[in-house]
Amino acid sequence: MLEALAYNQREGRTVAEALSDFRSASPPLEWLLEAAPPLRPRLFSAASSQRLRGPSVVQVLVALVRYSTPYKRPKVGLCSAYLASLDPEAAAAAGEEVRVAVWTERGCLRMPKSLAxxxxxxxxxxxxxxxRSFLEERYSIVAPHEAQLLQLQQQQQQQQLQRGHLLPHGAAGDGGAQGPQPSSGAEAAADLAAPAAQPPQQADAGGGGAAAAAGVAPCYLFFGCRGRTDDFYYRAQWEEYARAGVLHPRHGLITAFSREDAQQQAQQAQQAQEQEGGQEQGQAAGAADALPVPASAAAGAAATAGAALDGVVSAAAGGGGAPTAGGGRVYVTHRIREQGELLWELLSGGAVVYVSGSAQKMPAGVAAAFADVVARYGGMDKEAAVQYVRQLELKGRYHVEAWS
Structure with missing residues (x-):
């Protein structure tokens, strides 16, 4: 009995896999239908905006599930492997269609009505x-303003070129830049009508660009993955949205590359230790010229300095949420704590939080990170900060969509 449990339940074998292992078995069809469970539906969040891509288009983001069983058998997810095997282009070339049974349901994430x-x-x-569907929805509103701003910028540049304010590359005749030329009354009026460039600090306060022109507040995306070359989904699209102001131009895309960042921080910590050690050796050598130092005292000083350096690294990790120099991985929860001052300012101004991903440890870890931010920058004790986050959820300003 125990062997059967280990073979079947622990390994998660399907009826088809069991029949493949025992080819001599020939159970009746009614037994197979009774033993084979119905396939569970797979639910995916829509990753596209119908407003941007059309009412008949829905895109999803599916990662191919790969894992090993307790007995180290490699397996792939049933649905994700099936979707990955589809080739619509090849089917179209052969005059065929790829059809997948789908339906739509209302999700639990609701965007606020106000674009501000x-x-x-x-x-x-x-x-x-x-x-991605949220940001595409907002970009669909921003895009017309982006085209208008681009056209306006081109017109202004053309006017300045005609007046000599901007010279094509290499157009200065004697090597010196030509000064502004006198403007006509109409051109001066056009200058006054054109929007003035914002100072850097004012532009940084909002989304800027086409989003500001459309009255759309900037968004702040915390994205985490293993590495920028592995699964950095939609990177080019995020960069475009930052230029348009849908994502904040400076703080709109905050990434946590769990493996790259951990390796980088470990290397930086090692370099810091080596530099600190070199400075200690130089100081010890200088002191030795002036006054002999017992070897035991020098060893004690080096140990104290090393302990102090470890304390600095640990303190930085605790305050900013970054991992210690021991090689801990970096996740979005670390980035949330690092950006605590910005997040508290946004929360105080009415921002809405959305969390989406695995239902294992991530949602609780993110809620704890926000509670730490509230406690530190809102001047609350831990219990009050936890209650603050709960109140955000009750008021519809903190939403979670998680799956197992």
């Missing part, structure tokens, strides 16, 4: 899928 509400989006891995 900033959004804080926390979506590690494929959890970023619904936020």
């Amino acid at each position: 509400t900033p959004l804080i989006l926390v979506g590690p891995g494929t959890g970023v899928a619904p936020f």
